[in-house]
Amino acid sequence: MTIQDTSRIASVTRETARTESAPSVRPARKIRRLPVQKDWPLWVIIGTQIGILVAVIALWQIAADCGWIDGFFWSKPSAIYATLITFFTEGDALTDIGFTFRSTIIGFLIGTAAGSLLGLSFWWSRNYAAVAQPFVICFESLPKLALAPLIILVFGMGLASKVAIATALTLVVSTLTAYAGVKAVDPDQERLFYSLGASRMQVFRKLIVPFCLPWIISVLRVNIGLALTGAIVGEFIASQHGLGRQILYAGQTYDIALVWVAVLVLSTLAVVMYATVSWIESLLRKGVRQ
Amino acid sequence: MMAAPAKLRLDDVSMSFKTPSGVFQALAPVSLAIPQGRFVSLIGPSGCGKSTLFNVIAGLLEPSGGRVVIDGADATGTIGRVGYMLQKDLLLPWRTVLDNVILGMEIQGLPLQAARDRALPLLRRYGLAGFEHLYPSALSGGMRQRAALLRTLMFDTDVILLDEPFGALDAQTKLQMQEWLLQLWSDFGKTVIFVTHDVEEAIYLSDEINVMATRPGRIVESIPVPIARPRPRGVTLTPEFIAIKERCLELLTAGHHTALGEAA
Numbered sequence: 001m002t003i004q005d006t007s008r009i010a011s012v013t014r015e016t017a018r019t020e021s022a023p024s025v026r027p028a029r030k031i032r033r034l035p036v037q038k039d040w041p042l043w044v045i046i047g048t049q050i051g052i053l054v055a056v057i058a059l060w061q062i063a064a065d066c067g068w069i070d071g072f073f074w075s076k077p078s079a080i081y082a083t084l085i086t087f088f089t090e091g092d093a094l095t096d097i098g099f100t101f102r103s104t105i106i107g108f109l110i111g112t113a114a115g116s117l118l119g120l121s122f123w124w125s126r127n128y129a130a131v132a133q134p135f136v137i138c139f140e141s142l143p144k145l146a147l148a149p150l151i152i153l154v155f156g157m158g159l160a161s162k163v164a165i166a167t168a169l170t171l172v173v174s175t176l177t178a179y180a181g182v183k184a185v186d187p188d189q190e191r192l193f194y195s196l197g198a199s200r201m202q203v204f205r206k207l208i209v210p211f212c213l214p215w216i217i218s219v220l221r222v223n224i225g226l227a228l229t230g231a232i233v234g235e236f237i238a239s240q241h242g243l244g245r246q247i248l249y250a251g252q253t254y255d256i257a258l259v260w261v262a263v264l265v266l267s268t269l270a271v272v273m274y275a276t277v278s279w280i281e282s283l284l285r286k287g288v289r290q
Numbered sequence: 291m292m293a294a295p296a297k298l299r300l301d302d303v304s305m306s307f308k309t310p311s312g313v314f315q316a317l318a319p320v321s322l323a324i325p326q327g328r329f330v331s332l333i334g335p336s337g338c339g340k341s342t343l344f345n346v347i348a349g350l351l352e353p354s355g356g357r358v359v360i361d362g363a364d365a366t367g368t369i370g371r372v373g374y375m376l377q378k379d380l381l382l383p384w385r386t387v388l389d390n391v392i393l394g395m396e397i398q399g400l401p402l403q404a405a406r407d408r409a410l411p412l413l414r415r416y417g418l419a420g421f422e423h424l425y426p427s428a429l430s431g432g433m434r435q436r437a438a439l440l441r442t443l444m445f446d447t448d449v450i451l452l453d454e455p456f457g458a459l460d461a462q463t464k465l466q467m468q469e470w471l472l473q474l475w476s477d478f479g480k481t482v483i484f485v486t487h488d489v490e491e492a493i494y495l496s497d498e499i500n501v502m503a504t505r506p507g508r509i510v511e512s513i514p515v516p517i518a519r520p521r522p523r524g525v526t527l528t529p530e531f532i533a534i535k536e537r538c539l540e541l542l543t544a545g546h547h548t549a550l551g552e553a554a
Contacts, residue, residue, distance in 0.1 A: 192374070196397045210382070
């Protein structure tokens with residue numbers, strides 16, 4: 001009896017001690033809930049985006065009409081729209097779009113293909129790769145657009161020089177990416193192939209190329225943007241056609257509305273090409289996996 | 291014991307590397323003779339040159355001295371003579387299981403369709419039925435090792451080298467894979483050299499165990515395993531098995547002590 005009593009007393013005192021001491025030891029905490037974001041439905045998102053666009057255009061028009069901003073330098077949506085119509089109906093819009101599009105695509109294809117092959121070729125010989133490496137890095141760090149005037153001199157005012165600039169911009173990216181893929185191949189994987197008696201050509205075709213394909217594909221989207229930049233810069237410097245030339249010409253003649261029109265068309269072209277390449281990329285990825 | 295003509299023979303194979311601090315002896319002269327159809331294990335601490343030895347046998351590394359002899363002919367430095375399975379499964383992620391398994395035959399120039407026709411029944415018989423047309427990423431670790439081992443077998447060489455094939459598997463899967471491997475071995479009659487860290491696994495599977503030591507890498511003792519096959523799982527508890535296990539552990543710890551003594 002006595003023993004039980006004392007133990008009960010002991011436990012009681014321990015409990016009281018705990019409840020009394022606990023708050024003094026541990027500072028009170030703020031009660032917080034996990035922050036939760038509610039997702040808007042898609043139509044609200046798109047509606048808001050359209051709303052912002054309409055508001056900006058309306059504000060621009062009103063500001064120009066009321067003289068809050070100088071309509072000569074900023075132009076205004078109504079003037080831009082009128083110029084857009086004339087650009088497509090009377091001007092040579094399609095010639096310009098076609099010129100820029102062609103130089104971009106050709107430069108993109110040549111640069112991507114040649115660069116990828118060059119990067120893959122570094123697998124064949126460590127010595128060759130070691131010799132070539134500083135040159136590649138040099139060419140990479142070089143601001144290639146600075147070479148554009150020289151390229152125009154060599155290749156002339158026509159399509160070839162625009163293609164050459166677009167190629168120069170895309171080539172290095174593809175080379176370095178393909179080479180990064182080559183370096184990422186597991187040496188054990190290569191040893192497996194050789195242990196099965198493979199030739200170097202078999203290792204290249206059955207291991208190196210399929211392994212590096214995702215790397216090569218991953219730069220397509222970057223390269224289409226770079227190729228377009230190259231083509232436009234080439235047109236800025238010296239050209240008779242193209243959207244870049246149109247922008248430069250309009251700017252020099254203070255035809256600000258035409259500048260906006262050309263930029264608008266150029267952006268549309270860029271978005272269309274980017275979307276197309278993204279779509280091709282997803283197709284290729286699916287193809288590579290299978 | 292040496293009466294039968296050896297399938298695979300190593301004559302004083304040695305390997306040394308030049309390092310900035312002098313010559314590093316990775317492998318002291320190692321000699322080994324393995325008759326056709328034997329299951330031989332190599333065990334030893336890491337750095338004892340097991341992988342170097344395998345690379346030399348597979349022709350991926352030219353030895354500093356000695357010869358590799360297969361079927362009585364010099365095979366030093368020639369590739370494609372033995373099947374070699376590394377610890378990683380190394381399945382190509384862009385190929386189906388079936389197309390991974392036929393890789394060796396494909397490299398040897400067999401037409402794709404013929405190779406597939408030959409591999410398909412084996413995949414089905416040896417536990418990969420239903421997985422033939424899946425990609426490796428859809429397979430469990432055990433299944434991937436099965437595919438890798440079948441790839442090695444389908445390469446159709448008499449000698450196969452297995453470098454810790456079950457090292458990364460969980461205990462349960464490992465036991466299943468051991469049974470599966472023994473099944474394959476008795477069906478195909480291959481000569482197997484098996485590297486493992488697991489002494490029990492080595493004894494359970496092998497006809498003979500070669501215990502290796504480091505600095506330099508060498509074989510210190512060859513221990514025969516005269517336990518009748520097929521071996522039930524309970525064999526690991528018999529005095530015979532335990533005696534061999536004790537001997538192996540003794541040799542491994544002795545090697546460990548000398549290595550520590552050298553380091554001090």
